[in-house]
Amino acid sequence: MKPKICKLCGKTYEPTNKRQLYCLDCREQARKMHRAEYNAKRYKPKPREPKTTLDEKVRKARALGMSYGQYQAQKLMEYARVTI
Ligand SMILES: [Zn+2]
Numbered sequence: 001m002k003p004k005i006c007k008l009c010g011k012t013y014e015p016t017n018k019r020q021l022y023c024l025d026c027r028e029q030a031r032k033m034h035r036a037e038y039n040a041k042r043y044k045p046k047p048r049e050p051k052t053t054l055d056e057k058v059r060k061a062r063a064l065g066m067s068y069g070q071y072q073a074q075k076l077m078e079y080a081r082v083t084i
Pocket of ligand 1: 024
């Protein structure tokens with residue numbers, strides 16, 4: 001096969017595959033880079049709802065006439081209903 005130039009280090013190498021873009025030395029590094037790129041796209045951090053402190057939660061629960069435990073249980077029930 002025709003020698004190619006590595007996209008990472010610029011070295012000339014003998015490709016073992018038509019689609020090969022990197023020399024043997026860079027292959028593993030290139031794979032890691034691509035994986036990191038892919039993962040960054042794939043696993044985008046979800047926008048989190050602003051954190052409420054326990055104190056705020058307790059206050060919210062009290063405003064609804066519930067204890068904090070009841071409030072959390074209700075939230076869990078809502079969450080379960082949505083996901084099922
Ligand atoms: Zn290389």
